[in-house]
Amino acid sequence: MSTTISSRVRKRLVFFVRKGKFSDFIVMALSIGVFLALWYIASDLLHTVYFPNPSTVFDALMNSFTYSNPQVGVLLMGQNIAASMTRFLEGFALAFIVALPVGLLMGYLRYAYDVGSPIVEIFRPIPPIAWVPFFIILLGPLVGPIWVIFLGAFFPILSNVIFGVRSVDNTLLDAAKTLGAKRITIFSKVVLPYTIPFIMAGVTIGVGIAWMCIVAAEMLGAEGGGVGSYIRVNSDLNNFPAMFAGMVVIAALGLITLGVARLLEKQVSPWRGK
């Protein structure tokens, strides 16, 4: 009797864990719960103003949307989000517009690759953040950060596009040729559609790096607000709960943009990986 019950329970448990999105949700909620609990405990044990607990940070976060003090450089969180988001979109769009054609060209034409890749290899190892002082001095604190984001997103998109073009299945190229395709139509009807999932993979990686660049650029001296500046200013003001609130906002924005990129990835190439 007891064995049948336990086996029935086990079956139900296995069913519960393996099937459905609800169990995924529970696991996620649990993991976040554990994280928040650990945060609470750690901040309690350390007992220092530098490390506020989650509820203090939450209060600061709520407060950040209504409190501002322009004289010391504290803007409303809404304004900061708008400023960071604008920089992100501008820098990212720029990176995409440049990296896509350059990558397609370098992937498809042998000599374009031979000419371009040494230059790319020189610049790629330089962390985009290392460019912040240069761009801010050269282009000023308003435009400079956009170019840092540009650099951050440019290389992952570029290398993924090149890789995509170069990894086109030879049988597909042969098939297109035997069906009568010439070099230009092979590019537009085979290479380009084949590369789309790689482009989207580059975009997804680029999004993550772009966010790191935004925060770094804003902390090092952007003008006109931004979540990075908010973190920096509040750390200077010793307002640590607000500083953490800024970090939470960055995490949220990063997750949202990444989510949008992934959604786009699925929309654009549902056949991928199959």
Add this chain to the structure above:
Amino acid sequence: MSMLSISNLEKVFTKGKGEEQLLAIKDFNLEVEEGQFICLLGPSGCGKTTLLRIVAGLEFQTRGTILINGKTITGPGSDRGMVFQEFGLFPWRTARKNIEFGLELRKVPAKERQTISQKYIELVGLKGFEDAHPYELSGGMKQRVGIARALANDPAVLLMDEPFGALDAQTRNLMQKELLRIWKETKKTVLFVTHSVDEACFLADRIVVMTSRPGAIKEIFPIDWERPRDRASVEFANLRKRILAELEREVIAGPTAPINPTDKV
């Protein structure tokens, strides 16, 4: 005059900067009449796929000529359709859109494309699957798309490179029957590469057995039996036995070593 004529074909592959040369095909001569089903059979690495690719225009011979209806081929063209072992379907296109690919390239109007693709969808037995993407299809169904795609261009010759090599035994037998049905309906000339003696005996009007590298014709076996052929019949078994013996001798003899550029090729 025959529809496909291959004369004195020779192919040398050059590795690196001409330091090492490999004679892949030598003295290959073959005349194929319109509507014939030819199977090229040979030990692996004997150059049968290379030969097919040269006829397709995907590779170029070192010497010799290939004529299709009296015209020399200089590259790929829609007068030759090819079916690949790995299918080579465009994964972002549905079955129908794959079949219409060649028609799109030739700027056939959409309505006409639809009519033609519908005809071949029905011919190869893809009805109900026209809107499926390749990843939703089984291997056999994928190859049906591959065959329909090659036929949609209405080529003079259908080139098939081990088209059923990636399929399981049952599907393979079924597809062989299907191919014969399609062949009878379209009356195409077929050049079919395989390493399966059984497959060749089941399909071909003539089996061309090739030697080990460098690939040349070792022997041609004409088969005039009626189709469908009975794999279990005595004559079928006898022919298989003879061809297998030929092949075995070639495999044991093995390919010749790479040749030096100083040697006269």
